[in-house]
Amino acid sequence: MSTDAQAPAPAPLKKVNRLQLDVSSYRGSKTTLCAGCGHNAISERIIDAFFEMGVDPHRVIKLSGIGCSSKSPAYFLNPAHGFNSVHGRMPSVATGAMLANRGLLAIGVSGDGDTGAIGIGQFVHAMRRNLPLIYLVEDNGCYGLTKGQFSPTADFGTKAKNGVVNDLPPIDLCAMAIELGATFVARSFSGDKKQLLSILKAAIAHKGTSLIDVISPCVTFNDHEGSTKSYAYVKAHDDPLGEVSFVPFFEDISVEYEPGSTTRVRMHDGSHLFLRKLEETYNPTDKLAAARLLHETLARGEFATGVIYIEPDKDDFLQLLNLVDEPLGQLPESRVRPPRAVLDQLMDQLR
Amino acid sequence: MSTDAQAPAPAPLKKVNRLQLDVSSYRGSKTTLCAGCGHNAISERIIDAFFEMGVDPHRVIKLSGIGCSSKSPAYFLNPAHGFNSVHGRMPSVATGAMLANRGLLAIGVSGDGDTGAIGIGQFVHAMRRNLPLIYLVEDNGCYGLTKGQFSPTADFGTKAKNGVVNDLPPIDLCAMAIELGATFVARSFSGDKKQLLSILKAAIAHKGTSLIDVISPCVTFNDHEGSTKSYAYVKAHDDPLGEVSFVPFFEDISVEYEPGSTTRVRMHDGSHLFLRKLEETYNPTDKLAAARLLHETLARGEFATGVIYIEPDKDDFLQLLNLVDEPLGQLPESRVRPPRAVLDQLMDQLR
Amino acid sequence: MSSTLPASEPQQAQASASVTNDFSIQIATVNGSGSQTANLVLLRTLFQMGIPVSGKNMFPSNIAGLPTWYTIRANRRGYISRKKEIDLLVAMNPETARDDVMGLEPGCAVVYDAPLRLDTLRSDLVFYAVPFDKIVAEVCTDAKLRRLVKNMVYDGVLAELLSMDAGEMQQALARQLGKKPKALALNQAALEAGRTWASEHLTKADPFRVERMDKTTGQILIEGNTAAAMGCLFAGVTVVAWYPITPSSSLPETLIRYLRKYRMDPETGKATFAVVQAEDEIASLGMVIGASWAGARAMTSTSGPGISLMSEFAGLAYYAEVPAVVFDVQRVGPSTGLPTRTAQGDILFAAFNSHGDTKNVVLLPGSVEECYEMSMASFDLAERLQTVVFVLSDLDLGMNTWMSKPFDYPEKPIDRGKVLDAEGVKALGGTWGRYRDLDGDGIPYRTLPGSGAPAYFTRGSGHNDMALYTERPDDYTKNVDRLARKFETAKSLVPQPVVEDVAGTQIAIIAYGTTHFAVEESRDQLREEHGVEVAYLRLRAYPFPATVHEFIRRYDRVYVVEQNRDGQMLGLLRIEGEPASAVRLRSVLHYNGLPIDARSITDGILAQEKAGNA
């Protein structure tokens, strides 16, 4: 019979961002997830990313489905409106909200069960639409909240705690997103603070849908030996595509980069993303290359992490809909109720 | 207030198949679809394929969702049990039926709306499981039965009858199926009798899930100029991968083929599929090549048709489940109700 | 006709001589054959002549090639519900012609395609054989077009037989085809050819005829879905998410047309609305909920299978208190049922749609005018009550053409309900909590994302006054008791029932939706044919205000007339009503997919009256 209290604001940090807010404006309530859960680490990075990007938290909406992962929006950005909806349906709720108010910045948090199983249909259609939305999957290969059953991202051959072996192929959410037309697709690991932070910041700057699949070990049900989503396994098999650095539009581009080995992507808002290649030569704007990469790493039992695909300038869904600039939800009556003459005209046509 | 009568059996043809059945055993009721609808042509090919393969129609089940396409199971194989279920949910119903009776041969017919919109979630999971099922999509890029709205396979830039242009990217069901692990993926055209027939026969011989996306023009709502799913457009942009020939296991392989330009695939039942390459050199067992091909043809506004991907020997879902050989649904009480001793033992453990 | 109609109806008493402005025509064709234009021209001509009319389309659930029937009823007293009996049959469909003819009552007239030779079937009907192909061939050289134009010939024939005004008919045709001059000319010719041929070859042998009246002056002809779309337009809808389904699709599709025309920002040319054809009904309602939550006026429209899919989200909207408007244009269930037939079968399911003590507001438009008005009301109610509102129309209302007085421009401004901005919250001096009942009406105040007002966390799981997560027993009961209180409040906010008490009678009818028109006629039948006076209450919404229970208390036998098998509204009245009144309630049901008719009600009531306590 617990009540989650708003976490008492910690002693204010000196550091403030460009809005003169300190990080406490980006914190959430106290987590009720297990100690050590990857999801908590991700919440921390979300807090950091919004803080460092200087986003007005009142502009943010945070949405989710149902699951341990889907609880996380309560654990960051308390000043933002939150919506913990129903299982697998975050995308539609987020879509509606963005239609109502295009000035919002939406982050949707989901789980691999929430997205990969019951929610895969809404996932598919969200990817097609390229709605402005950060769609973050906290991916632990299992259903945490219902006690550890395999999810559709569980790898072929991975073992459950009770020894049962998964014999279905995993759904690779990144590969699907790319196939379906998503414009920012990244994979990361809850344990890789730096990479995840850069990716989140880039996603905040991105204009369309960002799909971020973050491997986030479930320490309670899926962290044993034999699991390919255990902390140890992921750490050992994380295969970063390269180094990801992000320079927001309000900072000087002081990054030194060699054009040969680093891809520089100009985001829609003027920010810059620098992707320094390591072993691979890959081009994050080439869909087929991205697909190949994902298949090959998967076949090796590894996780390619980093920004896998990016298409920074594609029209987003709100542009396609040709909406007025103001939030639809806040238009005054005079702009949404046609005048009497319109009714008269309509009536005349029917007489 | 019509009642669809069983079509009167036509005057028996002389020709019989290996079961000594003539084609009338494979016919269905009279179609109620529009004259000229692509779906009707597909029903004809299904009749031919089952007839020529000499499948016992009593062994077949035919299932569907809702839509014009989903009505078609009533128009072929009257002696087979049929199930016109609910919109977008054919895959789950088919899955259940195959679990109940592994001796059945299931063909599921769906539409691009039925599968691509409301049913995309079940589609995704059906592709992963590799259940023995011929999953045929009669793809006209629109919702025929509800009068012509765009479906998710409508091509980017295609025009509706009322002039509205589609501005969302299409879902390529073949590409998704391949990405998700389907083991037989083909695309065809309702107007290409020969190719479609061969593909259907191969699908009947295939052990796992066959996804066949058949472009099937809707002559009433999507056959105008500007539509990329009109009969004329598809005919002009059909880009066959090569010639598809199928030799069932009960016939001699008399096909002459040059190993260089023809791929020979041995199906699980001993049948053979011959894929003679035309312009392209492609390998239908290479997922990434298949994906590339689909992307490239799509980008050119063309439809690559033929068998796009095949993996003839992968374990199917029933094998994974390690089912007994007999239909589960027909096991006698003695094999499904454990003896009294088991209850006694269970009770003892609880005392 | 008319041997089937009771002798007591005055205008039939003189019979055989002539029956003016009181008949129904059924046109049997094949769908996809373009007969709809011809049928609407007929309907409109009668309407323009001042004669009360209604048109009902009985079409198959497919696209082309199957039998379809269009029925036009003209009635000088203004009855516009379905009439069971057909007086005049136009038999164009070879496949059904035999059955169509055999089903007629003696004395009816049949216009038929000459080669069908229907006159051999019966001797108690009046037959008019018309060589349609021959007539068409003369006016239409293009063989391909003949099939379409042929229909206009029967309009000409009927015009002549019934003495319809030629000028009005030309004008009606022009209205239908005005924008296509070539088609117009061709059809005009066909019309004339039909009329001419008939005047030259047919001898009038039936009693039916029309005569100009003034009963439709100033009125409009409209479908309920069009009216509802108009209502949404003037309600200021901003977000529409939908998924096609018969018989609902024409509502959003018409709305889209209106929005494109009347809701583009004049300065920027941009849209003051967003319409999304979603991937399914679950996503549709999800988008509506997301949009309403973020401040839009949002709606979706569907039919039975759609509301079955929406249950989970409906429960979320109820419990998390998010406005949502759901139009359910009812068709015949269960399951896929009869997608092109009408019913009122979603009452109980809509009212209790979702698990675990969910209760929803249900509006029950009974006319095209109410489709318009209740559409507007539904948004106001959804926002004021912060809950999901189901608007239960039906196929008959939504897709058929109805006469109506013109709609009124809304007098009241839009009601956005209890929404607070930053100042509003401040003004409350710390008493605000998202789910706190400050006014005693059970309705809390919300804030909108992005508005700068204090945020809260919306969830379908347990929450307290402050929208914080809780599993405490007392928090739970407090919250759901408030929800129950809010539902009480709803009783006074929803459209109130229309009550027609009758002094001295013990009999009453309760009905709702399209059943209304048949009830009106049935009450006249009961009075005029049997001297039975019947009081009447027309329900317009659930939850029921006290008026309903008081009404029931005043009558001994209250017949709940509805179009479903299970007497669903009767059930709901039993659940919600006064226990002592349960004995008063009885059912009259009609559920074969066709719109209910007055005679069925009259017979149903009389049978029970005779059997029991008359």
Added chain:
Amino acid sequence: MSSTLPASEPQQAQASASVTNDFSIQIATVNGSGSQTANLVLLRTLFQMGIPVSGKNMFPSNIAGLPTWYTIRANRRGYISRKKEIDLLVAMNPETARDDVMGLEPGCAVVYDAPLRLDTLRSDLVFYAVPFDKIVAEVCTDAKLRRLVKNMVYDGVLAELLSMDAGEMQQALARQLGKKPKALALNQAALEAGRTWASEHLTKADPFRVERMDKTTGQILIEGNTAAAMGCLFAGVTVVAWYPITPSSSLPETLIRYLRKYRMDPETGKATFAVVQAEDEIASLGMVIGASWAGARAMTSTSGPGISLMSEFAGLAYYAEVPAVVFDVQRVGPSTGLPTRTAQGDILFAAFNSHGDTKNVVLLPGSVEECYEMSMASFDLAERLQTVVFVLSDLDLGMNTWMSKPFDYPEKPIDRGKVLDAEGVKALGGTWGRYRDLDGDGIPYRTLPGSGAPAYFTRGSGHNDMALYTERPDDYTKNVDRLARKFETAKSLVPQPVVEDVAGTQIAIIAYGTTHFAVEESRDQLREEHGVEVAYLRLRAYPFPATVHEFIRRYDRVYVVEQNRDGQMLGLLRIEGEPASAVRLRSVLHYNGLPIDARSITDGILAQEKAGNA
């Protein structure tokens, strides 16, 4: 304790001296701390000593780190429903300890972790401070394990305080941990350490104690979900499709274990069953429908949100007449609600689950034994009636541990219903039609795909006797009237109500499900404390057989006791019942997420009796 209990209860009358075998212990811990073993050992020890017990877990909807409470009730009279009052608190959770203590009635005893210093909070309780960490440290050298083992120490302390049998406790522990010798040894040591410490340091100052009885001889301890899984096993289930959800998951998960153990073909080692964890609840029910259609005995299991998603398929199963078994282990709604709390809130929604005149059979198990038996019955009924059967259990029944007499091996063979093979069809000599009512009971005969019998086409759209597509009004009504007839037939096939008439009283109770146990105790309270005799009918299924209506007719005031806000069963009884009986029905409701208790019922009834017609 006990100042809260009415003085009239005999065993409390002597009070203060000693209260034997009649108390409840609440253990407050943090979830994920492994206290469940310790709690079950306590429960089992009492059980083994022959004392009637029940154990109820009140856990949070998360995985670890939040407060959780386990309550054990021992009652020599055999009452096993929840008792509101706590007699003995074991306060291990610092976060809730204060509230836990403040909520107690005077006279209770508190065992607490010494550092919490709870004894300063109140002076009217008996406090036992126990230095758990110190005691544990002595027996457990591995610091990591201490947190887990600590719980066993309170078992030892309680054993000493309450005079529990040491041997039984060792045996109970062995049962829980028998397969893990290391853990067993460690826990045994902790148990002993607790007991020893208590015997050396605590002075008994509360009245509660246990004493061996013989009231549990031969009985078992089991959770309802386990019992239901067993029922499915012996029902011969062949296809299971499910999707995880609390509090249902343990049903299919236990079933999987049983199937793997008892249903592998002895010769081939292959499975005589298929279990699929589907992608969601829609797919689960779709698979069940497909499987049943093709001849399997198929089931799914879910909770509220799941049945909301299943509506469309439920309607299909109803209308196309496909067997399907759906377990709904109810939790608190609406929406996500309180996933780890109990309710009976899905009654109306299950009964009318789907649009358009859909009606479903609902079974209402009231005990673990009935979970077992009705699981078997549900398959027989689904196949015999060819429809969807909802089995409505609840969290309290499904996940808590209950005493029961051992289950009986099924006497009757499996009933596969009206299935015809090729010969069977032939024998009917052409009269067979898939939806033809040959026996007058509304139930048609089906054939199975692949069986060689004549095929038919199943659809959720309009169909006639022969399963052919039709939109004809008469076909439609004929078919749905038959479905209504079939529902009538169901009344005699479903589990019949259990009726306990009492001569001379005007008061009766109707209840169902887990409410039963509280009702039993409440009837005793009413009789013993107030001299009020109450008749009782326990519903076991919907639709209701005539017995129910006859029972209601016999009493003036019939209290429908249930665990939901809206009095849903009362509503259903009003819909289905005799109108004249409506005035007899009243509600007693309990809906805060905790299992209902007898006192609430007694008070609820007395209040209404006093207010009204007593």
